[in-house]
Amino acid sequence: MFTEEDYKLIExxxxxxxxxxxxxxxxxxxxxxxxxxxxxxxxxxxxVRRRSGEPYILHPIAVAKIVVDEIxxxxxxxxxxxxxxxxxxxxxxxxDIQRLFGDKIASxxxxxxxxxxxxxxxxxxxxxxxxISLQAENFRRILVTLNDDVRIVLIKLxxxxxxxxTIQFMPEYKRDKILSETMYLFIPLAHRLGLxxxxxxxxxxWLKYREPVAYASIxxxxxxxxxxxxxxxxxxxxxxxxELDKAGYKYTVLKRLxxxxxxxxxxxxxxIPFEQIYDIYAVRIIFESKPGLTEREQCWFIFSVxxxxxxxxxxxxxxxxxxxxxxxxxxxxLTVMSHGGSWVEVQIRSERMNAxxxxxxxxxxxxxxxxxxxxxxxxxxxxxxxEILENPDIDAMQFLDEFHQELVTSSIYVxxxxxxxxxxxxxxxxxxxxxxxxxxxxxxxxAAKVNQRLVPLSQPLTNGDQVEIITSESGKPKREWLxxxxxxxxxxxxxxxxxxDKKNSIKEGMAILDRKLDERGISERSRVLKxxxxxxxIASGKDELYNKxxxxxxxxxxxxxxxxxxxxxxxxxxxAWWPSxxxxxx
Numbered sequence: 001m002f003t004e005e006d007y008k009l010i011e012x013x014x015x016x017x018x019x020x021x022x023x024x025x026x027x028x029x030x031x032x033x034x035x036x037x038x039x040x041x042x043x044x045x046x047x048v049r050r051r052s053g054e055p056y057i058l059h060p061i062a063v064a065k066i067v068v069d070e071i072x073x074x075x076x077x078x079x080x081x082x083x084x085x086x087x088x089x090x091x092x093x094x095x096d097i098q099r100l101f102g103d104k105i106a107s108x109x110x111x112x113x114x115x116x117x118x119x120x121x122x123x124x125x126x127x128x129x130x131x132i133s134l135q136a137e138n139f140r141r142i143l144v145t146l147n148d149d150v151r152i153v154l155i156k157l158x159x160x161x162x163x164x165x166t167i168q169f170m171p172e173y174k175r176d177k178i179l180s181e182t183m184y185l186f187i188p189l190a191h192r193l194g195l196x197x198x199x200x201x202x203x204x205x206w207l208k209y210r211e212p213v214a215y216a217s218i219x220x221x222x223x224x225x226x227x228x229x230x231x232x233x234x235x236x237x238x239x240x241x242x243e244l245d246k247a248g249y250k251y252t253v254l255k256r257l258x259x260x261x262x263x264x265x266x267x268x269x270x271x272i273p274f275e276q277i278y279d280i281y282a283v284r285i286i287f288e289s290k291p292g293l294t295e296r297e298q299c300w301f302i303f304s305v306x307x308x309x310x311x312x313x314x315x316x317x318x319x320x321x322x323x324x325x326x327x328x329x330x331x332x333x334l335t336v337m338s339h340g341g342s343w344v345e346v347q348i349r350s351e352r353m354n355a356x357x358x359x360x361x362x363x364x365x366x367x368x369x370x371x372x373x374x375x376x377x378x379x380x381x382x383x384x385x386x387e388i389l390e391n392p393d394i395d396a397m398q399f400l401d402e403f404h405q406e407l408v409t410s411s412i413y414v415x416x417x418x419x420x421x422x423x424x425x426x427x428x429x430x431x432x433x434x435x436x437x438x439x440x441x442x443x444x445x446x447a448a449k450v451n452q453r454l455v456p457l458s459q460p461l462t463n464g465d466q467v468e469i470i471t472s473e474s475g476k477p478k479r480e481w482l483x484x485x486x487x488x489x490x491x492x493x494x495x496x497x498x499x500x501d502k503k504n505s506i507k508e509g510m511a512i513l514d515r516k517l518d519e520r521g522i523s524e525r526s527r528v529l530k531x532x533x534x535x536x537x538i539a540s541g542k543d544e545l546y547n548k549x550x551x552x553x554x555x556x557x558x559x560x561x562x563x564x565x566x567x568x569x570x571x572x573x574x575x576a577w578w579p580s581x582x583x584x585x586x
Contacts, residue, residue, distance in 0.1 A: 001047055002046070002047060002055060006054075006055050009054070009055065009058070010042065010055055010057055010058065010061075013058055013061050013062070014038060014061055016065060017034075017038075017061055017064050017065050017068070017078075018034075018035070020065065020068045020069050021034045021064075021068060021075070021078055024068050024072075024074055024075065024078070025074070025075045026074070026075065030074075030075035031075075033075060033079055033101065034075060034078050034079055034082070036100075036101070037078070037079035037082040037083055037101065037105075038061075038082050040082075040083065040086070040100065041057060041060050041082045041083050041086055042057050044086045044090045044092055045057045045060070045085070045086075045089070045090070048089075050166070050169065051169040051170060052166060052169040056085075056089075059085070059162060059166075060081060060082045060083070060084060060085060061082070062162045062165075063081045063082075063084065063155070063158045063159045063162050064078050064081035064082050064158075066081075066158035066161055066162060066198075067081045067154070067155055067158045070158070070161075070195075070197065070198065070358075070359070071154055071157075071158060071195065071198075071359055071360070072355075072359040073151060073154060073155070076104050076105050076108065076151075077108065077151050077154070077155055079101060079105045080105050080108035080109050080112065080151070080155055081155050081158060081159075083097060083101070083105070083109050084109060084112040084113075084116075084155060084159060085116070086109070087109060087110070087113045088113050088116050088117065094106050094109060094110045094113070097109050097110075107149065108149060108151060108152055108155065111149065111152035112152055112155060112156060112159070115152070115156050150193075153189065153193070154193070154195075156186075157186060157189065157190055157193075157195060157198060158198075160178075160181075160182060160186045160202070161198050161201065161202060163178060164178065164179070164182055164201075164202055164205045164206075165201075165205070167179070167205065167209065175209065179205075179206055179209060179210060182202055182205075182206060183203075183206050186202065187199055187202050187203055187206070190202065190360075193360045194328050194329055194356060194357065194359070194360025195359070195360040196329075196357055196358065196360075197358060200259045200261070200262075203259065203261035203262070204259055204260050204261050206261070207260055207261045207264055208260075211264065214264050215260055215264070217274075218260040218263050218264060218274065219260055221274050222257055222260065222263075222280070225257070225280060225281075226257070229281065229340075229342070232338065232340040232342070233255055233281055233283070233338075233344070235339070235340070236283070236310075236338045236339070236340070236344060237253055237255075237283060239309050240253070240283075240285070240305065240306060240309065241253065243305045243308075243309065244285075244287075244302070244305065247301070247305070248290075249287050249288070249290070249302075250287070250288040251285055251286060251287040251288065252285075252286045253283060253284070253285055253286075254283070254284040254286070255281070255282075255283060255284075256281075256282050256283075256284060257280060257281060257282075258277070258279060258280050258281075258282070263277055263280070278342070278343045279335065279343055279344075279345050281342070281344050281345070282344070282345040282346070282347060283344060283345070283346045283347070284346075284347045284349065284354075285302060285346065285347070285348050285349070286349050286350070286351060286354045287302065287348075287349075287350055287351070288350075288351055289350050289351065289352070295321065295350045295352070295353070296321050296322065298350070299321050299331075299332040299348045299349075299350070300332065302332075302348050303332055303334060303348060306334065306336060306346055306348075307334065307336065309336075310336035310337055310338065310339075310344075311336060311337045312334045312335065312336045312337075313334075313335045313336070313337075313343070316333075316334065316335035316345075317332075317333065317334050317335075318331075318332070318333035318334075319332055320332070320333070321353075323413045323421065323423075325411065328356055328360070329356065329357055330349070330353040330356060330357075331347050331348060331349045331353055331357065332347075332348040332349075333345060333346070333347050333348070334346050334348075411423050411424065411425060411426060412424055412425075412426050412428065412461060412462060412463045413463055413464070414433060414461050414463075414464070414465045414466070414467050415464070415465070415466045415467070416437070416466075416467065416468075417466065417467075417468045422436055422437075424436060424461065424487065425486055425487055427460060427486045428460070428461055428486045428487055429457065429458050429459060429460055429461065429484055429485065429486060430445075430448035430450060430455060430456075430457050430458070430459045430461060430467055430469065431445060431448075431457040431458065431481060431484070431485060431490060432461075432485055432486050432487045432490045433448075433461060433467050433469070434448070434457070434469040434490075435487070435489060435490035435493055436487070436489070436490075437469070439493055441469055441471060442477075442490060442493060442494075443475070443476060443477055443493070443497060444471040444472060444473065444475040444476070445457055445469050445470070445471055445475060446470055446471060446472045446475045447470040448467060448468065448469050448470060449467070449468040449470065450465050450466070450467055451465060451466055452466075457481070457484075458484040476497070476501070477493075477494045477497045477498060477501075479498060481494050482494055482495070502547055504550070505546075505547045505550030506543050506546040506547050506550060507546075507550070508549075508550035509545070509546030509547055509548065509549035509550030510546045510549075510550075512549050512550065512556060513546065513549055513556065516556050529542055529545070532545055533545055536548070536554060
């Protein structure tokens with residue numbers, strides 16, 4: 001049972017959530033719903049403790065705090081976060097939640113319960129391949145919630161963040177499982193949904209437990225740099241402040257260090273020591289937009305102020321204002337040489353851009369109707385995810401691989417002949433571009449022009465390419481296209497066409513074979529089919545034989561000349577209509 005100290009701790013922790021919820025809820029009715037959800041969850045988890053020894057209700061409270069303070073979701077999401085473990089861990093049902101809190105909150109809780117059930121599926125008694133396949137299917141179930149309501153995944157990310165924050169209390173086998181899932185799925189998902197602070201914190205926790213020696217070493221060296229260079233960075237910022245003050249800007253300047261994980265990743269991927277990481281420090285300028293000027297114009301004005309004070313490195317300039325990242329991130333980055341001889345990255349954002357960078361997709365909804373263009377990018381990505389999820393033929397392992405690729409792949413921007421920009425996954429080919437425009441353009445593509453130069457459809461594209469697709473009515477997808485296509489959308493469309501086309505070719509092959517057998521007066525068809533399958537080394541049965549006949553791989557016109565004599569028919573049965581040479585059928 002709980003002690004008096006436990007009850008005081010619960011009340012103290014909930015006080016912070018209560019304050020945040022009051023600010024976030026639209027009215028008193030919504031606020032009272034949050035209080036009701038807390039009271040219900042508190043009673044449902046009464047007497048239950050976490051592995052840390054703390055009352056269990058502190059976990060839902062912490063998740064709800066992340067949901068409102070770090071992601072920026074509203075009343076229904078706060079309630080769902082407080083209730084997210086009730087159905088799984090107590091005798092209450094989704095119907096109980098629906099009766100007390102309404103359809104939407106019940107739907108969110110139901111989605112979260114299904115995710116937890118999927119991830120908690122231990123499969124200890126299964127073989128390795130079965131466990132991997134089952135895990136893939138579980139992940140598929142998790143991500144189906146993107147179709148239902150993106151808030152389910154956002155609340156799950158909050159749940160996962162609190163779990164890794166308290167991972168030290170878990171047994172080693174459970175810790176390894178959670179860290180593996182976090183790195184493979186939840187960190188890329190947080191990145192793609194624009195939740196950078198959550199992504200970075202989970203990465204650092206992963207590094208702390210998976211590479212403890214490297215983590216401790218990097219943390220120590222970062223501490224030393226803070227002592228050595230703190231004053232230098234202040235001196236670097238001072239003239240920027242003066243110029244922005246003169247221009248009448250209201251702004252905030254933040255100093256930040258590169259995270260231990262990002263430093264470790266750069267060291268390992270480039271095989272360089274800590275001393276060769278030059279962009280340890282970054283300065284972030286967040287400005288309040290002035291009326292009468294676009295955010296883009298103001299970003300470039302501040303850019304001109306900074307580049308007028310310090311020498312900048314042109315090849316390190318990143319313009320994500322004109323072309324936001326696929327997760328909606330918008331900012332203007334430049335790297336300059338300080339007077340102290342160190343490279344410093346400066347990030348320039350409006351308040352709106354900063355909110356989106358910190359809160360991701362939740363902030364996109366908040367700023368709908370603003371002049372930001374990132375909404376289109378994240379909607380485009382979510383549509384791609386839906387297309388993967390809705391493909392009924394894709395198996396779980398293939399799905400997991402393709403979705404993971406969608407999460408970790410960065411983007412490039414290319415242009416249509418009319419100058420319209422298109423975002424594609426890095427490494428995409430001209431054919432991927434064709435399918436991104438329209439299914440029929442992809443299906444009938446025969447070649448492409450990239451920057452006015454004729455290239456094959458397999459040509460990889462790079463940032464800034466202008467692409468024109470050449471089509472033909474007679475053109476159609478080929479199986480070898482799957483060898484070079486990069487995007488799951490294009491691959492799925494080609495596979496769908498090939499499956500549909502195969503049905504037609506099977507039907508055509510069956511008709512061709514029937515005609516030839518009728519010409520020879522052969523009625524004993526099953527025996528002939530068996531001989532043909534054996535002769536042409538058909539592995540998967542008669543449909544493959546029909547398909548190859550239908551598409552012309554097996555040419556039955558080279559069979560023996562028709563004859564009605566019994567001897568000829570007998571000879572044909574014996575040879576099973578084999579051509580004189582096997583070349584045609586291979």
